[in-house]
Amino acid sequence: METLWFIVISLMLAAYVVLDGFDFGAGILHLFVARSDVERRTVLGSIGPVWDGNEVWLIASGGVIVFAFPRAYAAGFSGFYLPLMMVLWLLILRGLSIEFRSKEESPIWRSLWDGVFFMSSTLMAIVLGAALGNLIRGVPLDQTGYFSGPLFTNFQLGPHPGVLDWYTVSVGVLTLLVLALHGALYLAWKTDEEVNRRSIIAAKALWPAVLGVGIVVTYMTSQVQPLIFHNLAARPWIWPLALLVPASLVAIVFQLKQRRELPAFLASVVFIAMLLASTAAGAFPNILISTLDPAYTVTVFNGSSGALGLRIGVTIWSIAIVLAIGYFVYLFHSFRGKVDVENDAHGH
Numbered sequence: 366m367e368t369l370w371f372i373v374i375s376l377m378l379a380a381y382v383v384l385d386g387f388d389f390g391a392g393i394l395h396l397f398v399a400r401s402d403v404e405r406r407t408v409l410g411s412i413g414p415v416w417d418g419n420e421v422w423l424i425a426s427g428g429v430i431v432f433a434f435p436r437a438y439a440a441g442f443s444g445f446y447l448p449l450m451m452v453l454w455l456l457i458l459r460g461l462s463i464e465f466r467s468k469e470e471s472p473i474w475r476s477l478w479d480g481v482f483f484m485s486s487t488l489m490a491i492v493l494g495a496a497l498g499n500l501i502r503g504v505p506l507d508q509t510g511y512f513s514g515p516l517f518t519n520f521q522l523g524p525h526p527g528v529l530d531w532y533t534v535s536v537g538v539l540t541l542l543v544l545a546l547h548g549a550l551y552l553a554w555k556t557d558e559e560v561n562r563r564s565i566i567a568a569k570a571l572w573p574a575v576l577g578v579g580i581v582v583t584y585m586t587s588q589v590q591p592l593i594f595h596n597l598a599a600r601p602w603i604w605p606l607a608l609l610v611p612a613s614l615v616a617i618v619f620q621l622k623q624r625r626e627l628p629a630f631l632a633s634v635v636f637i638a639m640l641l642a643s644t645a646a647g648a649f650p651n652i653l654i655s656t657l658d659p660a661y662t663v664t665v666f667n668g669s670s671g672a673l674g675l676r677i678g679v680t681i682w683s684i685a686i687v688l689a690i691g692y693f694v695y696l697f698h699s700f701r702g703k704v705d706v707e708n709d710a711h712g713h
Contacts, residue, residue, distance in 0.1 A: 366675040367665040368650075370433040373682065374426060375645040379638050381422035382493070383547075384693075386637060387630075388416045390548015392459065392486025393541070396479060398552060398563040402472075403706055405479060409463060410704045411555040416463060418696060420456065421689070432678055436510060436668035437652040444504055444512040445496070448528050452492055459485040487541065494540025498533030501590050501644065502526065503654035506661045522589065524656050532589050539575070539582045543640075546571040547633045550617070554626040557703050565621065568629070572618055579614075590654070593647035603646045609639040 391412050399405040430438045442449060462482035466475055505512045505525045517527035520534070549568035553561055587594050597603050613636035620629035648654075652668055655661035669675065 366672055366679075367433075367669045369679070370429070370669065370675060371645075371649060371652075371665045374429055374433065375642065377422055377426040377429060379641045381419070381426060382641060383634050383637050384419035384422060385416070386544045386547045387551035388412045388419055388459075388548075389486045389490045390544045390546070391552055392482045392548070393490065393545045394548050394552065394564070394567055396483050398549070398560055398567055400559070402475065404560050405475075406467065407556055407560050407704050407706045408552060409466065410706050411552060413463065414700045415696060417460070418693065425685075425689075429682070433670055433675060434652060434663075434665065434668045435670060437663045440506060440511050440653055440663060441504075444506075444514065445499070445528065447516055448492060448496065452489065455485045455489045455492065459489065490541040490544045491534075491537035494537035495529060495533040497540065497644075498536030499528060500653070501536070501586060501593065501648070502530075502532055503590070503656040503662075505657055506653055506655035506663065507657055508661060510661070510663070526656065532585055535578075535582050535585055539578045542571060542575045542578055543637060546575050546617075547630075547637060550626070550630040550633045554630045555704050561626075565626075568617075568621060572614075572621075576614065592651075592654075593644065596647045596649070597643065600646065603643060606639050606643040606646060609635060610643060613639060 391408055395405055395408040399408045427438075430441075458481055462478040462485065466478035466482070469475070502522070505514060514525060515527045517529040518525075520527075520530045522530055522532060546568055549564045549571060552564035553568060556564065597607060613632045616632035617629050617636065620626075620632055650664040650666060651662055652665060653663040655663075670678075
């Protein structure tokens, strides 16, 4: 039952990164692919109906972690208190920029919120990547089951690392590039004319950057946390997940050359999902790895709730996830097709 809930949480977090990831990507790129006010409203219009719904997956994932793995939640949320406050403020600023931008027609007002949208989306992508880097590298969990540490120290690895070091920042940079590519492919699918053309150019430029930085970060990971690669080698059932990572990255280029925008975006979805899935499968059964002593590591077995609660939770979660998936299918179906911005100065 603990393994099932590990899979559930991994799937929900992957859904969040895939769905809210293209929102972040749109924010990262919108100053570059959209030059005029109408074009920037087009970018906002492409994510306007869905961005707040996409964030529900993050909230729901946090709730499921509290329920299924309370020890991991208690340790992680206390140890990462400062980064989590940064995430909270970045999410608030991004929401404000989307909702407030078109409330006034002043160019200064709109330029201000355009800058906030870019800044919050960019930093959020880096912070998410750094968080993943911390989970891979490990944190200084002690015998009490908790840890604390500064945002950064000397940027070196060790038993007591900061949240930011050369490895976690590298993962953050890779995440920034991956989500920018994801956003470019989404905008290419949802827009036309100049925004569409510039988004395709951005995607073609970002693809080799993702490939190059991805290879470097993969090598770094093999040195920082070789356990993941040992597990990958020892678990043949993970190999298809890992093989789909480069295959989907190649598929993005092929689909772009064929001018097939939706398949290219779906290939990006597979790339991100399989990258996260193979990482989670390689880390299993560990949730929070201790850099002090492996005995202090929080796993799915020593950090889970009681068996009865986990069994009851499966029923409740199954009903909720069916409703959630149905809602998102309806939402994306309702706003299918290219964005058409009306000649109204207000709204997205």
